[in-house]
Amino acid sequence: MATAERINTTATMVAHMAPSRSTTPDQLARLIDVHLGDLREEQPNWMLAPSPVAGRGVFATRNIAAGELIFRERALVVGPTARKGSQLNTCVCCHRLLASKHFLCPHRCTLPVCAECADSTAHRNECEHFQRWLPKDLTAAEEAPSKEQSKGEAEGEAPKEPLGDVVNPLSLRILTAVRVFYLSKEQRALVDAMQANAERGYRQEIIKAAQCFRKFPTTDKPFMDQLFRVVGVLNTNAFEAPCRVDKHETLLRGLFPLTAIMNHECTPNASHYFENGRLAVVRAARDIPKGGEITTTYTKILWSNLTRGIFLKMTKYFVCNCDRCNDNSENGTYLSALFCREQGCKGLVIPVQTKTLQPDWRCLSCENVFPHAKMARYQDFALNTINNRINTCSVRDMIHFINELCPRFCPPSNYVLIEAKLNVIWRMTRLGAEEYTPEELAHKDRYREEILAILHKLGAGECTLKKLITEEIQ
Numbered sequence: 001m002a003t004a005e006r007i008n009t010t011a012t013m014v015a016h017m018a019p020s021r022s023t024t025p026d027q028l029a030r031l032i033d034v035h036l037g038d039l040r041e042e043q044p045n046w047m048l049a050p051s052p053v054a055g056r057g058v059f060a061t062r063n064i065a066a067g068e069l070i071f072r073e074r075a076l077v078v079g080p081t082a083r084k085g086s087q088l089n090t091c092v093c094c095h096r097l098l099a100s101k102h103f104l105c106p107h108r109c110t111l112p113v114c115a116e117c118a119d120s121t122a123h124r125n126e127c128e129h130f131q132r133w134l135p136k137d138l139t140a141a142e143e144a145p146s147k148e149q150s151k152g153e154a155e156g157e158a159p160k161e162p163l164g165d166v167v168n169p170l171s172l173r174i175l176t177a178v179r180v181f182y183l184s185k186e187q188r189a190l191v192d193a194m195q196a197n198a199e200r201g202y203r204q205e206i207i208k209a210a211q212c213f214r215k216f217p218t219t220d221k222p223f224m225d226q227l228f229r230v231v232g233v234l235n236t237n238a239f240e241a242p243c244r245v246d247k248h249e250t251l252l253r254g255l256f257p258l259t260a261i262m263n264h265e266c267t268p269n270a271s272h273y274f275e276n277g278r279l280a281v282v283r284a285a286r287d288i289p290k291g292g293e294i295t296t297t298y299t300k301i302l303w304s305n306l307t308r309g310i311f312l313k314m315t316k317y318f319v320c321n322c323d324r325c326n327d328n329s330e331n332g333t334y335l336s337a338l339f340c341r342e343q344g345c346k347g348l349v350i351p352v353q354t355k356t357l358q359p360d361w362r363c364l365s366c367e368n369v370f371p372h373a374k375m376a377r378y379q380d381f382a383l384n385t386i387n388n389r390i391n392t393c394s395v396r397d398m399i400h401f402i403n404e405l406c407p408r409f410c411p412p413s414n415y416v417l418i419e420a421k422l423n424v425i426w427r428m429t430r431l432g433a434e435e436y437t438p439e440e441l442a443h444k445d446r447y448r449e450e451i452l453a454i455l456h457k458l459g460a461g462e463c464t465l466k467k468l469i470t471e472e473i474q
Contacts, residue, residue: 023189023192023193025048025049025050025056028048028056028190028193029047029048031186031189031190031193032048032257032258032261034186034190035073035076035186035187035190035257035258036071036073036074036258037074039071039072039073039074040071041071044061045060045061045062045064045068045070046058046059046060046061046071046294047059047061048261051263051293053263053264053265053293054263054264054318055195056261057261057262057263057293057294057295058258058261058262058263058293058294059291059292059293060288060289060290060291060292060293060294061290062290063287063288063289063290064284064287064288064294065284066284066285066286066287066462067283067284067462068283068284069281069282069283070270070282070283070294071258071282072279072280072281072282073256073257073258073259073279073280073282074278074279074280075241075252075254075255075256075277075278075280076183076187076190076191076254076255076256076257077176077179077180077187077191077254077255078176078179078241078252078253078254078255078277078278079092079173079175079176079179079252079253080092080172080173080176080250080252080253081173081240081251081253082169082170082173083169083251084169086250086251087248087250088112088167088169088172089103089112089165089167090112090248090250091112091113091114091117092111092112092113092117092123092172092175093113093117093120093122093123094114094116094117094245095243095245095248095252095277096114096245096248097245097246097248097250098112098113098114101165102165103165104165104167105118105123105127106118107127107131109127109128109130109131109135110130110135110168110171111123111126111127111130111167111172111175112165112167112172125182126175126178126179126182129178130171130213132215133213133214133215133216133217134213134214134215135168135171135212135213135214136211136212136213136214170205170208170209170211170212171209171212171213173205173209173253174205174206174209174231176234176238176253176255177227177230177231177234180230180233180234180255181226181230191230191233191255191257192229194233194236194237194257195233195236195237196229196232196233196236197232197235197236197316197317198232199232199235202228202231202232202235203228205231205235206224206227206228206231233255234253234255236260236316237255237257237260238253238254238255238260239253239254239255239256239259239260239274239280240252240253240254241253241254241274241277241278241280242274242277243274243276243277244276250277251277252277252278254274254277254278254280256280258280259272259282259296262282262295263293263295263296264295264296264297264299264312264316264320265295265296265297265320265322266297266299266301266308266320266322266324266325267297267301267322267324267458267459267460268285268295268296268297268463269284269285269286269287269288269292269294269295269461270282270283270285270294270295270296271283271285271296271297271462271463271464271465272296272464273464273467273468282294282296283462284461284462285460285461285463286459286461286462298311298312298315298316299311299312301455301458301460302335302415302418302419302422302451302455302465303335303415304335304336304414304415305324305325305328305330305335305336305351305354306336306351306357306359307336307415308320308325309325309357310357313357324458325354326354327354328350328351328352328353328354329350330458331457331458331459332457333413333454333457333458334348334350334411334413334414335413335414335415335418335454336350336351336414336415337349337350337411337414338350338361338375338379338382338410338411338414339378339409339410339411340363340365340366340368341374341378342363342366342368345363345366345368346365347363347364347365347366348363348364348365348411348413349361349362349363349364349370349375350362350364351372352369358372358373358376359372360372361374361375379416381409382409382410382414382416382417383416385409386401386406386410386416386417386419386420387416389401389420390419390420390423395424395427395428395436395440396440398420398423398424398427399424399440399443401420402417402421402424402447403443406420412450413454418450418451421450421451422447422451422469424443424444424447425444425447425448425451425469428440428441428444429471448469448470451469452466452469452470
């Protein structure tokens with residue numbers, strides 16, 4: 001939290017926020033400079049300018065060499081992602097893993113927080129507002145014991161141990177948006193200057209979060225309008241950044257405004273990574289000429305054309321028109337490829353059109369054409385089969401599955417199989433080499449070389465994924 005100002009009513013929260021207005025390019029540049037603070041270089045190698053891609057972007061003020069640092073940026077605001085499967089007993093302030101029971105704030109805001117952070121200035125405002133909104137989980141836990149429990153105790157049975165602390169991920173996810181209300185004046189103005197897609201699902205996110213409280217101010221239109229705007233900014237611009245504390249890793253939801261201003265390209269000339277969830281580091285992946293736009297990617301770089309197109313259309317509301325998206329072979333990587341279903345043919349089938357989300361598919365060997373609906377079923381089968389294995393198998397079983405079973409139904413170039421190989425590399429690197437046989441380590445090295453070859457074909461340069469799998473970034 002960037003300010004010690006006490007915000008003790010919903011009306012104060014709304015008054016504290018900057019009014020919605022249009023921000024000029026010069027004003028935006030000044031707000032970014034204030035936000036960067038001591039991380040701003042005296043003569044930065046980038047500048048903000050109008051972009052032919054989308055509104056505004058980041059451009060090189062001089063020639064930038066591959067691997068060169070472009071900028072570093074602290075998160076404007078962070079909070080828990082509350083993703084499905086994540087460990088919710090993680091402190092919302094310092095992000096360390098808490099005990100499996102009795103980890104909620106002692107002040108009864110129902111947020112998971114450690115003893116040191118519970119009374120901190122950083123937690124005070126959000127704690128008071130969650131208390132005032134009266135979380136339903138808290139009131140339900142304090143209701144009288146059930147008839148069955150009372151009867152059992154009356155008959156001499158030992159009292160049942162109360163259920164462990166319960167965290168509602170819907171209320172936990174909205175915490176990041178609530179924290180925006182507590183930023184400084186310049187920081188709030190910067191949030192207000194950012195794009196916010198008006199997606200109906202975002203409003204549903206707020207409504208579902210409000211249902212976690214008994215006194216959430218849903219009838220306060222100025223507050224709800226401002227909250228909707230903030231949630232829109234976060235869902236449009238925020239990143240999920242890994243944070244490690246005491247060997248516990250969690251994903252944080254962080255807003256990095258300058259990083260978010262960079263426009264998308266499916267094989268970008270810059271890449272970013274995060275240091276402990278709170279610092280974004282952006283470097284040139286390839287040489288960038290003076291005046292060139294500095295781009296990043298909003299998708300995973302090894303996703304197929306079709307998968308990236310669907311993701312961008314559904315979440316970012318645009319269709320990418322980069323060179324990669326216009327090449328159905330993706331520089332010869334064939335990340336979309338599936339096996340031909342024609343009897344006796346083992347050729348690769350790839351989408352024909354590049355401008356539609358439901359293309360025809362053609363075999364490169366027998367040249368038969370297949371409807372998208374049919375090939376989509378095969379792709380979904382491969383996706384579900386491999387993802388189920390990733391979620392349930394040991395590393396050793398995954399290696400066997402990739403080497404022996406996947407070739408029966410999935411080409412080695414298909415992006416889903418590439419994701420499985422990345423999963424093996426990641427798990428083996430994280431768990432330590434001493435737990436694996438020389439043969440298993442050799443498979444990991446082979447997977448790494450295959451993926452590096454694909455990145456080279458794509459022209460990805462010194463991208464973050466390359467640095468991660470070669471362990472240049474820990």
